[in-house]
Amino acid sequence: MKADRRERGIRLILYLPTLIFLILMSIFPLIFSIYISFFNYTLGQHMDFIGFGNYGSVLTDSSFWSALRITLEIAVLAIPIEVFIGILIAFLFNTRGKGVEVCRMIILIPMMLPPLVIGFFWKYMFDATFGIINYFLGLLSGNPQIISWFTDVRLALIAIVLVDIWEWTPFVALLAMAGLQAIPPNVRETVRLEKASWWLRFRTLYLPYLRFPLLVAILIRSIDTLKIFDVVYILTGGGPGEETVTLTMFAYRVGFNYFYTGKAAALSWIIALISVGLITILIRVLSRKSTA
């Protein structure tokens, strides 16, 4: 029927450009990278089929496991603190007023900035001799501090986590604020009238509205941590030694410093699978909420 043809025409115009582009630019390359991952291939040289050899070489590479461990450590250290401070900030800012609006705007800026630039000025602030952070620590402790943040593994990791917290706590706070604003005013009023303890109020009134945004925040932060690269690249450069090389940085080095293309392809598939797992959980959560 003519009407059917016309409707199909509209759909083609609407969908086709996007679908063609995304298939060409994502599905096709991803399949191509599976193909590469089965070859012993250093860029520019010829390819030898080795089956799952690259996967084996990734999984037996201690650097891979160390990168995975460091990425996890960053996530496990940073995300709970971001959630905790994020909730506090959300409650603090859950009020009206022009000044509050301005302050809210200011604290939301960090997450929009280039992580690379963030890495740069935090590096300056962490400087052992001239850095403002050591200066403040000196003021607090009473005697000058010359902490060399990036020569000690643990301190380097703490520095990365601190920067991550500065960068992303506002994001968690933003989602939590939205959750708090979704509480109907009458519900808030009823609970205010009852003289409930703070903890009880938090659990019965606020938590149900915070659970969903926080879950989304935690998932998104976890997915993001898999991608963490820029800040670490500038701040520690992966050092000391290779002690702060994250997963993405490891893949970057394998692929684009050493040009082990085959191995890097296998590695990028492993990273993709880990993130697809997390993304699937996130999408489940999101769609369950939207259908509920």
Next chain:
Amino acid sequence: MKVTTKRSLIFGIRMAGIILVTVVFAFPLYWLFATSLKTRVQVFALPPKLVFSPTFANYLQVINSWFMGNLFNSFLIAALSTIFSIAIGSLAAYGFSRYPIKGSDNILFWILSLRMLPPIAIVLPLYVLFRALHLLDTHLALILIYSIFNISFTVWLMKGFFDEVPKDVEESAMLDGYRPLQVFYKVVLPLVRPGLVATAIFCLIQTLIEFLVALILTNRVAVTATVGMAKFQVLGVEWGQITAAAAIFILPIIIFTIFVRNQLIRGMALGGVR
């Protein structure tokens, strides 16, 4: 009387808390701008100088350096990728919103997961392909890759805005003598213009701040501002210049952010900025 004092005490504590939090989060930014306005001597002053007389010497140096070319590349690439992504992404978003197809939901989720996938997973095969096509170190290569993320983002964000357009209004326009695509163009797009602008700004910001893909794909010609900044590392400790370059770079981003402040939640909940 007692209640009011208690209340104003709580109010006072809250305001103090808000100010404290704001200062903590704003201080690094202040320090960035402050450092950019310092002389070399002031930068390395001990103890650090919180108050000083500003100089624009660092800015002059940056403005006359190769970094401005990188900045231009960044804005060019971001603008073109944004225009392209908005143009075809909002068409698809409208499709998902009004003309669903079989498996729409699954396709939507596939598109969303593209946006959240670590770039490193996609960039490797594309690097090999672009190398074969002699597209490495070109603006086009970056525009194409950034458009994957921007289109995916546009589809999701714009679908939300299209969903909010009352269906009746569109149907009204159809009866008023307009074909479906004319309705899209003449009624729907004007109605979602604020959303369209916000989406475009998000795309711009996200593209401007990207580093890893640009680092991998560029070398000399299409070097972007982030990659250019990374090169400052070689300069070692010229903090005055580095922070001045950073300031020039992030100032437009901060202004953009202020523009989209009311849409931040929608934009950010779609998978972070990276």
Next chain:
Amino acid sequence: MAEVKLKNLTVKYGEVVAVNNVSLTFEDKKFTVMLGPSGCGKTSTLRSIAGLTRPASGEIYIGERLVNDLYPSERNVAMVFQSYALYPHMNVFDNLAFCLKPLKLTRSEIKEKVNQISQTLHLEEFLNRYPAELSSGQQQRVAIGRALIRRPAVLLLDEPLSQLDAVLREEMKVYIKKLQEELAITTIHVTHDQTEAQAMGDRIVVMDLGVIQQIGTPQEVYNNPVNLFVAGFIGNPSMNLISGELSREEGKFFLVSKEVKIPIPPKLGKKLEKGNITGEIVLGIRPEHIFLFPEAIQDSVEAEIIEVLPQNNEFIIDLSCDSFSFKVRKDKEVLGFHPQVGQKSWFTLNEEKTYFFDKETTRRIELP
């Protein structure tokens, strides 16, 4: 101007059948009201005519033209939506002029038409305002103006009055009806409000469950309901329906239900006998067709008044016999006594106005 003809129209949403094989002609220049409860298929029928919903099967003609394959924009129909659906980003002038733009008129022609329609609808002072700055009554006038400005062949009204307050609704009912008569435009009005249907329609199409139940003038559907649905749906308060078994004792007919035994007036009884009607049936009697007495008379049934709702000039009275209850509507003057809650009273049926329905088919039983 044109008639609208539906042939075997079926509309489905997935597995749900909204309109089931409907054939119907909307007469040229007439005001037809489609009446039915929500979900009865009336809106789906309307949207199919507009071209906003694609029917699963069947044909739609506007005038002589088969329009199934045409875009809404090509059908020369206009529609007023329940929400008015004005363009929020355009002022009133542009809202009205928007449908003229595809017609390639000159600017002065457009201006003239807009001025003309805004005069008719008293919108002259609002031309520069945006929809958000108008009251709902003004918005509705803009919506009507937008529909009428290009003189469509058919005007479709989708519950256009439901968002107005009571006073404005009465006003607009009269106004729309008058406008329609003046312009002599084929109009299809969808509503669930029967007073609206009675007041405005030249003809009423009663729908339920995707099927046309009855077509007729307002009087016809009220006086001669063809089945239980129409009988129960039309009229306010609705018709009392009592199902029971027809029985005969000592030459008299009774309707015996679980709760009550109602003597049937002798004349009616004879007709029932002549028609050879027996067994399970449903008796229907409108509240206004029940006679009520303060004391017992021949063949009356005793009942208790359990609720009295005084209206302007009448009472709506709830009666109960044991557990069975029904409504009576009487003019205050005609009733002749002041009903009180708890009072005993006696009722009989108006034999001219008593209906019988087949319990199985729900169709009305025609008496000889």
